[in-house]
Amino acid sequence: MPLPTHLLPTTVVGSYPQPDWLVDREMLSKSVPRTRMTEIWRIPEAHLEQAQDDATVVAIRDLERAGIDIVTDGEIRRESYSNRFATALEGVDSENPAMTISRSGLKTPVPRVVGKINRTGPVELRDMEFLRRNTDRAAKITLPGPFTMSQQAKNEFYKDDEELAMAFAAAVNAEALELQKAGADVIQFDEPWVRQDPEAARRYAVKAINRALQGITVPTVLHVCFGYAAVVAGSNKPTGYSFLAELADTSAQQISIEAAQPKLDLGVLADLSSKKIMLGVIDLGDPTVETAAVIADRIRHGLKYVAADRLIPAPDCGMKYMPRHVAFGKLKAMSDAAAIVRKEIS
Template sequence: MTEKLLPTTVVGSYPQPDWLVDRDLLKSGPVPRARMTALWRVPEPYLEEAQDDATIVAIRDMERAGIDVITDGEIRRESYSNRFATALDGMAPEPALVMDPSGRERPYPLVVGPIRRGHAVEVRDMEFLRANTDKPAKMTLPGPFTISKQMKNEFYSDEDEAVMDIAAALNEEVRDLVAAGADVIQLDEPWLRFDPAAAERIAVKAIDRALDGVSVTTVIHLCFGYAALVKGEKPAGYAFLPQLADSVADQISIESAQPDLDLGVLADLAPKKVILGVINLADPAAETADDVARRIRKALGFIEPVRLIPGPDCGMKYLPRETAFAKLRALADGASQVRRTL
């Protein structure tokens, strides 16, 4: 069977319903690093059932929109990273206050012992996703480098040792996710750009360790941050990108629509497939199919169709649900429009 050209995907998250989370609280502050249980509107005894119901809504929206590779919408997460990171052994029961790169003091997971994966974290999420769709399904996890930058370390004398222990813990989780039915595994590594010197030293090694022995399609996602939280102009290029061509990952996911990325960087990623952001999440209006088709055709001036996977710039959790759905439908329709001409 011929592989479908320009298959569409989401990066990870989809809007959580207002009845499930306090969206005003979600949007009021920075992305949570420690747990933020105050976000949930549903009491604990009923929370898992409510999250299951909201996950089905997200799955069906992606299917109805015509997206080819879907996720569970990350509905059960307060942020893309904190659910997995805080579940690891070696973390103190209570977080520590840390000054982040923006100068804000905020709670971070506190490392007080060797980092290990004591139990599965997202395997039930994957089993639920697999039971509720016949489409190719992707599960996302924070990458080892990014997790290491979102914690306060009071145990390791060697930061690289911490990164590699995180990578080993991720590998155990990834293998179980594949066994649970994942067709695609994505590691989110937005923090590579904040410390390119450290990324140069350890990031590819850690990514390869996290994905060691994985038989399904693997992805590394980079971005400049959620559009709802990152104000002003975004950079036109990544500080750490060409190096990922040497990783074992099959695909590299980058945002392009909002920052107006210099698409010449696509040449640096050969022979990887590229999930390219063609949906601008800073724009409150949904793109049209023609808008999406135009962005895809521009990208095809730099990359062959068999290597291009259109998607949103980043996760969609901060958008209104109706906007997110309209953008996904435009994504699917725009890709279909170009596909018919190839």
């Protein structure tokens, strides 16, 4: 489908809340799984795909009703933004995970890379085909970025993490090329880990991202954030990115940033003047639904730093961990806000 031509087209970062009848949200709320977490699904295996399809249609319709211009499938079939793709690759062992300990002392099981990374077949192709069949709006699909996947696994095969990231990049690229053929209007890579280890990111993140983007001709997005509001409290979020200006060197046309909750100083966007900016204007740490007036002010603030033809209003991050009525209300308010500001500038 053609991308919207009006100014300030709205979109989402990717995920939308999964229904309580589909997943155990209490279990989900405790982590962002790196390995498979099949126990979160409430539906028996024999009926799970059908249930996920039904819930995906509900998510797509919610996005459409909220007035979102560029929709996703809500990532309803995923346990996390990254684990479904990462653990589907040959060479990755998620059955016998390694344990990592975060800076906050949290233990997380992560997949071990025990052999050559190889994409043996499509992972998200059916998701994209299903989305394309079920909406006439512009459609975006997301993939975990190669740098982030390399940081979320224990490397027991490649000589170093750079070689691992490049192997993931080749796999992501093969998948993205198929998703493009299946009708993706926009392809997004989620790369939140570039700010976790900016030193490693400076060495090879841009190189890996550009390898993953090779041959993609539809618009591409890089999403960077400070973590889900439900998992990372606002007080723990930095107010600036440690790795952002460097993303100007990637071949992605758009950079998606979290700006509402951390109250980001948008002066940093001067470094990204060659890119379109997907600007986070919905605070996912705020359990109330912001008014269209509040969100319109955030969009106007963004326009002081980014030309209107380069600004795409969006939530800060994925909405997976929110109550669904709140997520819907926030998206509707964002669409209304974009319409208000659009009138002012057209």
